[in-house]
Amino acid sequence: AFDKPTYLRDINKGFGIVAETPIPAGLPYFNPELKPLPYDVKKAAEYFKKAWGGKLWEVGFQLDLTYNTGNEVREQTMKLLAESISSISPKFKVQARGVEWATFVNQNNQHMLPILYIGWGADFADPHNFIYTYMYRTGQYAVNCGYSNPEADRLIEQGLAETDPAKRKAIYYRLQDIWQQDMPGIMLHQP
Numbered sequence: 001a002f003d004k005p006t007y008l009r010d011i012n013k014g015f016g017i018v019a020e021t022p023i024p025a026g027l028p029y030f031n032p033e034l035k036p037l038p039y040d041v042k043k044a045a046e047y048f049k050k051a052w053g054g055k056l057w058e059v060g061f062q063l064d065l066t067y068n069t070g071n072e073v074r075e076q077t078m079k080l081l082a083e084s085i086s087s088i089s090p091k092f093k094v095q096a097r098g099v100e101w102a103t104f105v106n107q108n109n110q111h112m113l114p115i116l117y118i119g120w121g122a123d124f125a126d127p128h129n130f131i132y133t134y135m136y137r138t139g140q141y142a143v144n145c146g147y148s149n150p151e152a153d154r155l156i157e158q159g160l161a162e163t164d165p166a167k168r169k170a171i172y173y174r175l176q177d178i179w180q181q182d183m184p185g186i187m188l189h190q191p
Helices: 006-013 041-059 072-088 102-107 127-135 140-144 151-160 164-183
Strands: 061-068 092-099
Touching: 006 072, 041 072, 061 072, 061 102, 072 092, 092 102, 127 140, 127 151, 127 164, 151 164
Parallel strands: 061 092
Antiparallel strands: none
16 A cells, blocks of 8 residues: 555655665665565555454554654655555545654654654664564564564574575575565665
8 A cells, every 4th residue: 555656756756776675785685586566555455354354444443654753754655655545445544643753762662653664774784684673573673563473583593593695595585575475564765
């Protein structure tokens, strides 16, 4: 339900390239063959209809997409996503809501924000730095979004310890596949 082409062109003004998984292009074991998930509200509606055994579609929901005030890119991005999701069903009440940075950080740390726009910069040039943060059960963003996948955890531990480049590549390629299957978050762009 996220219109990434519009985001990249109109909101991010072309200052970035598409990102499909947490591993950025340019790092070892980035998979350049990954296909982007298309913007398809009909397909999104199919998933919403299946959520919670159909109850979500029947009952609907209300959701605030929070961003920190003063950040126009984050504001416009959340509005784009809110409009897209809201267009799927009149029972989906989604709005973008700005809060001060201190409130944003506090609510994020308390896991009160079901969807948020945040970034991550590399501490070191290895895919582990990104995959751990976004996919490992104790990684900052995995914890924030409640993501947990035992296979991903096992592979992340193996990838960190593995010294054979071919074996590491297989591990990180599989982790990128898992990301696209589970989709715990929307990777927007990399600079």
